[in-house]
Amino acid sequence: MSTAPSDRASRTETSSPVLSVRGATKRYGAVQALAGADIDVHAGEVVALVGDNGAGKSTLVKVISGAITADTGSIEFAGEPVHIGRPQDAQDLGITTVFQDLALCENLDVVANLHLGGESRSYGILGEIRMERRARDLLASLDVRIKDVRTPVASLSGGQRQSVAIARALLGDPKMVILDEPTAALGVEQTAQVLALVGRLRERGLAVLLISHNLADVRAVSDRVVVLRLGTNAGDFVTADASQEDIVGAITGARIVGGRS
Template structure:
């Protein structure tokens, strides 16, 4: 099992959520710590996206507690999560294709000087942020529609980082990317961890999970079904927990297996 000594930035205690007659989440616990990546995995319908929506304030929990830096908080709407320091990047990215990287990063938080947009300052800050995160984009003034999938994903993540979050939720960030583009995004996740940001990464790809996660939280049928240390758990253990072949995380340390899709 995973053991982390420092208190979590974000903790869910016994969180439940239903939609009509469908019980999507039941008594789910989860912790996200500063400078650590938690991979949230599970089969289709396991409740992963619902859990992200609960944390992001899109679909508030029906029951349970949410703690932020040790105190109980209410997250009833997206602004509540954002005000705490929680940012979310969904699969659709929500980018404006006709705007460039600068315009997308500062959309809704434009910098003004003497009543007009300060394009020079916004471009400078964009370049500084991308450089800090080791992100390479050929032209920050080109419409994002012209960028590759991996570059678009890094723009979406950078926009979230610009707000200075402490926790970042990434919903399947590499789902439709090729090998090289996936590598760009995973490198960025490593950069975020190095900056002390707590990351919750939803992924179906065990290769991605093994590459960047510190621990793996498994959901099955809307319930916790294991928490694993990536360095000591085998791929078979995690997949068995996902499929229901085992009911809980195993503590022994078997050899690693080859990469595969969940």
């Protein structure tokens, strides 16, 4: 039985976050991309990071994923101070990111894409049977419906491709998953499939950071909504308790909420 959103939000109030970022700043010449941004994400929680274009969402995600280094600020992961200076640092901690371009090889099948760069080998020979079995088990555990895992990714729907990219991110047993616009350019049915998959990540106890412009999707799947505006925090809402107007007001600057709503 799944836990109600308000119950999950209450539980995370008293637990230590898996990820905690404090005072992150980043400047590109005259542009202040981040101006002291904070964010917490707990295990078994989906936090949506929202804001208008130029709000600093992508920059903050790049800091967490190791694509760039913040000028100032601190990061704690699993309760310990950490330095993330490159993507490998984030991966070693257990942070994995699924970017909007998915980085899938369309000419390869699902099995090959899931294991790309981490193929199973024995005496230099690919363990095709072992990889196929692992692929089937992983997709089944996530309730991802793909009839034939030997199907080229080019033949899959947009929702199925997104699901494969998310499944691939789980092969390293991460503690936290960052999803960059996972429902962008998807139809209604495919969007529902991906949002259901995000919910299953939460059920597995993962900390999930979701970046999205679609507030309907955000409200459907998130436990909390963190709003950035002009590189700093403009609101932190418990999704179940916040109205659409509250969130939009924080995004546009009509209403600034320093703490949780």
